[in-house]
Amino acid sequence: MTSSRFLAAVESLPIPTQKTSTPRRCTRCSGSSGRSAARRRRPLAEVPLPAIVDGAVRGDGRVDVLLLGGGLQQGEGLFETLPVESGHPHFLDRHARRLARGADELELAPAPDAETWGDDLALLCQACGSSDLAARLMLFRDGERVRRGVAAQPLSTAQLGPAELGLAPKGLLGPRPHAHMKTLNYLGPRRAHAAGVKAGYDEVLFLMEDGTVLEGSRSTVFMIAGGVVRTAPLDLPILPGVTREVLLEICEEAGTPVREEGFSLEELTGADEAFLAASLRGVRPVSKVQGQPLPAVDGPVTRELAGLYRKRVRASNR
Amino acid sequence: MTSSRFLAAVESLPIPTQKTSTPRRCTRCSGSSGRSAARRRRPLAEVPLPAIVDGAVRGDGRVDVLLLGGGLQQGEGLFETLPVESGHPHFLDRHARRLARGADELELAPAPDAETWGDDLALLCQACGSSDLAARLMLFRDGERVRRGVAAQPLSTAQLGPAELGLAPKGLLGPRPHAHMKTLNYLGPRRAHAAGVKAGYDEVLFLMEDGTVLEGSRSTVFMIAGGVVRTAPLDLPILPGVTREVLLEICEEAGTPVREEGFSLEELTGADEAFLAASLRGVRPVSKVQGQPLPAVDGPVTRELAGLYRKRVRASNR
Structure with a gap:
């Protein structure tokens, strides 16, 4: 998914939890059309943050899984971590490709494509009321099903020393x-x-x-x-x-x-x-x-x- | 938990899902007092089997966990597998001790004691309507909480070749x-x-x-x-x-x-x-x-x- 498609998706989706706020122009993407509330810079709230599970908002960040379904039982799954800044997921295509290669190897294929993850991330930004976050994509076995989730953590912008x-x-x-x-x-x-x-x-x-x-x-x-x-x-x-x-x-x-x-x-x-x-x-x-x-x-x-x-x-x- | 206490627990608990059946005398424990329906030999049904999560029956064998809670996220947890035959969990004390040592190391302590696991297994036998099963004990992090589950798989009694x-x-x-x-x-x-x-x-x-x-x-x-x-x-x-x-x-x-x-x-x-x-x-x-x-x-x-x-x-x- 291109970033402009991602941003369009962010803006077209209903916003389940956030309050409305004055749209602010993103300082880094002045060329793009987007300036939705979902893209405003705001620190994430404390845990539990919302998560998106199989495309649906889970306000409590939880997912129900089979105890013996593979994912929880033995870690039969994959993840990717990437920053989302001003609504842009960094190098999402590459992360999705790497995850898909792992899914082939762990027999979790077909993995979601970058576009699907992008839609989930757009929904996550809206659910969190923030367009700046560290996102985790997860794909895991749950018995007969293969499930996906995306969850947010605060994006650290602190300048780290060497x-x-x-x-x-x-x-x-x-x-x-x-x-x-x-x-x-x-x-x-x-x-x-x-x-x-x-x-x-x-x-x-x-x-x-x-x-x-x-x-x-x-x-x-x-x-x-x-x-x-x-x-x-x-x-x-x-x-x-x-x-x-x-x-x-x-x-x-x-x-x-x-x-x-x-x-x-x-x-x-x-x-x-x-x-x-x-x-x-x-x-x-x-x-x-x-x-x-x-x-x-x-x-x-x-x-x-x-x-x-x-x-x-x-x-x-x- | 001694086996007689385990059997007493099996018999004293309500039976949530099983049908009543004629009590049969266990062929291997004629000295014990137990002969409840929960101890009858019956093959386990197909998945999903019930599970016991934090002491409560989950008929669908599922548990809800935080996506980023540690257990699902990175396999932050432990398990034990042991046979339960005619309601007897084999060497439960030793399995509980090993799991407790791991829990200390992974900072999941205090782990449940053998008695708690025994109560869970008794409830599991009842929920499954079988006293012969391969039981899995699981202890895992779920955010601030440490949770436990026991789940059943069919107990293979087939004689294996070398x-x-x-x-x-x-x-x-x-x-x-x-x-x-x-x-x-x-x-x-x-x-x-x-x-x-x-x-x-x-x-x-x-x-x-x-x-x-x-x-x-x-x-x-x-x-x-x-x-x-x-x-x-x-x-x-x-x-x-x-x-x-x-x-x-x-x-x-x-x-x-x-x-x-x-x-x-x-x-x-x-x-x-x-x-x-x-x-x-x-x-x-x-x-x-x-x-x-x-x-x-x-x-x-x-x-x-x-x-x-x-x-x-x-x-x-x-």
């Missing part, structure tokens, strides 16, 4: 099963991340047994050495990140030397610069790896790519 | 994160098992990188060589199996030499006998490992331990 990286705790440090999909089996990354935060890090790394860096607990890892950008290749057990994909395209377009090639923890520690890439956080510079500072934090290559990425986000959402 | 073992597919072959708990992150074992069945095996093995055998996709693996019984130790990433625990006690009591000690795939292939142990299947002899036959299938040690295990099940449920 990230300090640690290692995932023993037992979670190695490659993850199903790392190439965002399945509902997500205790590993969540617990690894929580352990890292407890230890004073912003993010932790998963490694192969031989020390090859795979990815962060919530991000793709990029390193820069001698002007060359590197990130782990997709034949390693990593998530094919949407932001990773976009950044590789940006490097190609900008003529920045880039290689999808594994690198070790030592190489990362000895890099000139490094950054994390994730849908909700964009490009975030790395300051330290296991307590050891990198020579350049938010250095020239990181800064250039971050700027090009923001530009691309804005362009893609027009 | 098991042919293969290996888990690449990508799932290695140690599993959280293997020591039965979390709702269970796609790995399920997909590994399904791949094995598709390849003509009954069960597949997870291995360490160095070839050490960890466990089966649904079982603990025991091997016997030179009269000594061996199974992987609990400091490896394996499930502390309830049946494993009982069998170790049985070996000690029977004076059968037993060691909790890692062994390689080669050692297993070269064993005199081997068997699998699991709550729902008890002791099941292994016939082949990766197509290679073992010298003795259902050999003397396997047979003796299987007999002692059945005896122990009967004794523990009195």
